[in-house]
Amino acid sequence: MKTRGFEVVSKYQDKGINLPRRQTLASAGYDIEAAEDIVIPSIWRLNFVRIFRLIRNGHQLYERDYKLADKILKPILVPTGLKVYMPEDEVLVLANRSSNTFKKNLALPNGIGVIDADYYNNPNNEGELFVQVLNYGVRPLHIKKGDRIAQGIFMKYLKTDDDDPISRQRLSGFGSTNKEGKN
Template sequence: MNKFERVSETEYGKVLASDCSAKNGVICVTPYENIKLPHRATVQSAGYDFFSPISFKLKPGQTIKVPTFVKAQLSHGRVLMLYPRSSYGFKYRMQLDNTVGVVDGDYYNNESNEGHIFIKITNDSKTGKTLEVNVGDAFAQGIIIGYDVTDNDDATAIRTGGMGSTSVWTIFST
């Protein structure tokens, strides 16, 4: 089963308290009950639009880690790939800091991580444009795709943590 869900209200409150203060570049945050789950705009859309639950402005060279307050339950053999929304990349050179986000199926509700998807972006404008994203704006897109493994694959490890080797991030930097 592939589906998007809101993170728990506990996770929402934790991120609100630690990552969403004005000093970190966040202008405002949507209330929990107004969090929009990703969805496709048309029947031919490959990508599910991710809507920003925060308003923020990024000057050229600035970076922000956007909490989506969303998690993805994915079927076995599926992965969620995250990309900038085309119009932001085209107009502002908005880039994901890891170039393409890869959300594995075992990121969802594992032993120590609820599966909260964060999207870290940079305004890489070469023309001095400030990137402004408001609450509710579609700013990124996710595509669920299937993958295969080799016949001699021997992976047996179980994920017990969050992204990479650490979950310590800077939300806003210049």
């Protein structure tokens, strides 16, 4: 019986997706690769500078400025073509690779990603893992299929004595642990 591991989602079957592997015996994380080529634009080239200048110079921001900022400063979701299965009392933590920030100016804006056991095979997206990234460098970043973009670490977690989840099952896909199953 399988306990924990990675599988390729049906959308990427026969597309040459590599299952994550640890690089050494003492590595905690499984290196996760991009499923396809993708360009991560620099936040500095997304009209962000205009908004930054308004804020820095003390100008009043209007609703259109806020909407533009919200549209611009969204992370890019890099597809992995993977899904993950694990016991109910485990979580997969998606963490940035140290070389991403040091060499590529690539950050995970959420710090870490938390993949719950019930995300596997959810009806919305089959449980496909995506890595949220922001490019804070000045050049667009070209990620190629197969580039290692994150690492996944399996961890046990604890529950409180009076644990009583709001819902017994996942209602949706990415970012969906709230009651209505919406982001």
